Amino acid sequence: MMSRVWPIAAGVIADSIRRKIVYVLLVFAALLALAIPALPSYGLGVESAVFREVAMALAYLTVLVIALSLAANRVPSEVERRTVYNVVGKAVARWEYIVGTWLGIFLVAGGSLAAFTVVEIAVGYLTYGEVMWQLWHGAVAIWLEMGVLSAVAVAVSSITGPVVVVTATLSVLFLGHGRSALLGGEGALALAPFVPSLEAFNVVNPVAHGSGVPPLYMLSMFAVFAGLSGIALAVGAVLFGRRDL
Amino acid sequence: MSDASPAIRVNGARKVYKLFVGAPARDAVHDVSLEVAPGTIHGLLGPNGAGKTTTLKMLLGLVRPSAGTFTILGEDSTRPSGRRKAGFMPEQPYFPQHLTAEHALRLYAQLAGVPNGEIPGRTAELLERVGLSGWGRGALSTFSRGMQQRLGIAQALISKPEVVILDEPASGLDPVGQRDVRNLMLALRDAGVTVLLSSHQLSEVETVCDEVTILNGGLVAAEGRIDDLLNVAGRTSIRARDLGDALPDAVRPVAESVAVSGSTWVFSVPDDSVRMVVDAIDEAGGRLVSVTPMRDSLEDYFARLLARTAGEVESR
Numbered sequence: 122m123m124s125r126v127w128p129i130a131a132g133v134i135a136d137s138i139r140r141k142i143v144y145v146l147l148v149f150a151a152l153l154a155l156a157i158p159a160l161p162s163y164g165l166g167v168e169s170a171v172f173r174e175v176a177m178a179l180a181y182l183t184v185l186v187i188a189l190s191l192a193a194n195r196v197p198s199e200v201e202r203r204t205v206y207n208v209v210g211k212a213v214a215r216w217e218y219i220v221g222t223w224l225g226i227f228l229v230a231g232g233s234l235a236a237f238t239v240v241e242i243a244v245g246y247l248t249y250g251e252v253m254w255q256l257w258h259g260a261v262a263i264w265l266e267m268g269v270l271s272a273v274a275v276a277v278s279s280i281t282g283p284v285v286v287v288t289a290t291l292s293v294l295f296l297g298h299g300r301s302a303l304l305g306g307e308g309a310l311a312l313a314p315f316v317p318s319l320e321a322f323n324v325v326n327p328v329a330h331g332s333g334v335p336p337l338y339m340l341s342m343f344a345v346f347a348g349l350s351g352i353a354l355a356v357g358a359v360l361f362g363r364r365d366l
Numbered sequence: 367m368s369d370a371s372p373a374i375r376v377n378g379a380r381k382v383y384k385l386f387v388g389a390p391a392r393d394a395v396h397d398v399s400l401e402v403a404p405g406t407i408h409g410l411l412g413p414n415g416a417g418k419t420t421t422l423k424m425l426l427g428l429v430r431p432s433a434g435t436f437t438i439l440g441e442d443s444t445r446p447s448g449r450r451k452a453g454f455m456p457e458q459p460y461f462p463q464h465l466t467a468e469h470a471l472r473l474y475a476q477l478a479g480v481p482n483g484e485i486p487g488r489t490a491e492l493l494e495r496v497g498l499s500g501w502g503r504g505a506l507s508t509f510s511r512g513m514q515q516r517l518g519i520a521q522a523l524i525s526k527p528e529v530v531i532l533d534e535p536a537s538g539l540d541p542v543g544q545r546d547v548r549n550l551m552l553a554l555r556d557a558g559v560t561v562l563l564s565s566h567q568l569s570e571v572e573t574v575c576d577e578v579t580i581l582n583g584g585l586v587a588a589e590g591r592i593d594d595l596l597n598v599a600g601r602t603s604i605r606a607r608d609l610g611d612a613l614p615d616a617v618r619p620v621a622e623s624v625a626v627s628g629s630t631w632v633f634s635v636p637d638d639s640v641r642m643v644v645d646a647i648d649e650a651g652g653r654l655v656s657v658t659p660m661r662d663s664l665e666d667y668f669a670r671l672l673a674r675t676a677g678e679v680e681s682r
Binding site: 131202204208209212213217 | 383428446
């Protein structure tokens with residue numbers, strides 16, 4: 122199985138390396154990270170905490186744009202340009218194509234996050250003389266959430282185009298993080314259990330203001346990631362499997 | 367068709383497209399069955415919209431059939447495992463433009479399950495075979511249409527398949543490229559590979575195919591060996607030279623489809639008149655060039671067949 126999934130993922134990675142958008146976003150984000158210490162809202166004694174909080178937000182937005190730009194276009198463009206025929210015309214199952222595509226995007230997101238986190242930690246060390254290792258916890262949480270969102274995007278992209286993919290994925294993101302706010306009101310409470318929460322990946326407090334994410338919580342995040350990504354990819358595989366190419 | 371079980375079998379293929387619930391259904395393929403004997407080249411012909419590509423796509427699991435069964439070497443080819451021994455070149459193949467030819471073939475070789483150690487050698491061999499040696503490290507974004515077509519054939523052959531399905535393989539190629547593709551198909555057949563070829567190029571089909579299936583309006587309009595389809599029963603084609611300004615008197619009443627080019631006469635006669643006609647040409651001092659069973663051109667046969675079956679398609 123992996124002998125077919127991995128080459129597809131590697132193709133996505135090679136394609137993303139070619140795309141300038143990944144580099145441009147990373148460089149732009151790195152420049153912004155360098156500028157964080159200059160923010161006017163800094164208060165005495167909380168500089169490094171605010172730095173970590175803003176750095177995480179910056180990493181989140183950067184990788185979200187990278188993951189979405191890859192996930193929204195990959196399958197639709199391969200179908201439109203018919204490059205997909207050379208793949209699924211072989212002994213490659215449709216679900217392997219979907220999983221391989223997602224895996225490639227997930228790994229690109231991970232690589233981008235790792236690179237960006239190194240820059241953040243370097244900037245933090247140079248500015249405050251402190252090695253902010255907690256940022257790695259934040260990076261892992263963001264990476265896992267991007268994995269879920271990429272899976273949703275790939276699933277939606279298996280039957281529709283980039284605009285719908287972006288809209289649907291951002292809707293899942295807002296709904297996932299705002300479940301209690303959006304569905305917590307009177308009369309809507311019954312819907313809440315049906316809406317998957319992405320709040321499990323929100324580790325801003327322990328990373329920015331605490332002492333990092335506890336190992337058990339980290340493990341449970343992996344479980345949530347595996348469950349939600351698995352469901353999204355399964356739906357995507359079924360939808361793509363039923364599609365005429 | 368030989369007694370051996372067919373390399374490719376399509377039975378009762380049907381594809382109905384319906385855009386949404388309540389919309390009228392449209393049959394892209396109404397009822398197509400075909401069998402391809404092992405080690406032969408089988409042509410799939412038909413006008414635009416006849417259902418050729420849809421049939422091939424159903425065979426390869428790219429389109430979900432509304433009905434029918436599809437097997438390659440006895441295995442259900444709509445499942446990935448049933449396509450392990452098949453290679454497919456889609457019409458006008460496209461490739462990820464950021465790859466080089468070598469990288470693309472490596473990717474497709476990995477997907478086809480070629481052992482890693484064999485990939486470099488096989489890639490080099492195939493690039494040479496399709497006339498792209500020296501282009502292995504060339505970016506596909508710089509490849510011409512014809513070069514991409516050649517690479518498409520290479521990727522179809524990367525796993526040394528026993529069955530090759532080619533959709534318009536000569537499309538976009540120059541005459542030399544078309545000849546190369548024909549020779550490649552013949553070489554594949556000589557090596558025991560079964561080839562199913564969909565093409566608009568009737569001369570290509572006539573040259574290389576052992577059998578053909580002609581589709582029209584999603585139905586099989588004709589099928590069989592090329593010779594059986596094109597030979598005109600009961601008539602012989604005569605080619606002779608130096609007959610002067612007119613055919614001998616004895617020949618004139620039985621000759622049909624008479625054509626003259628320079629000193630060469632070409633005409634057809636009933637089979638039972640051949641002996642008499644040959645003698646008459648001798649007596650008139652002419653030189654007999656050839657005596658062959660009269661044969662339609664595939665173009666003429668194709669045009670007549672489509673005209674004949676148009677009514678059936680419309681009445682469906």
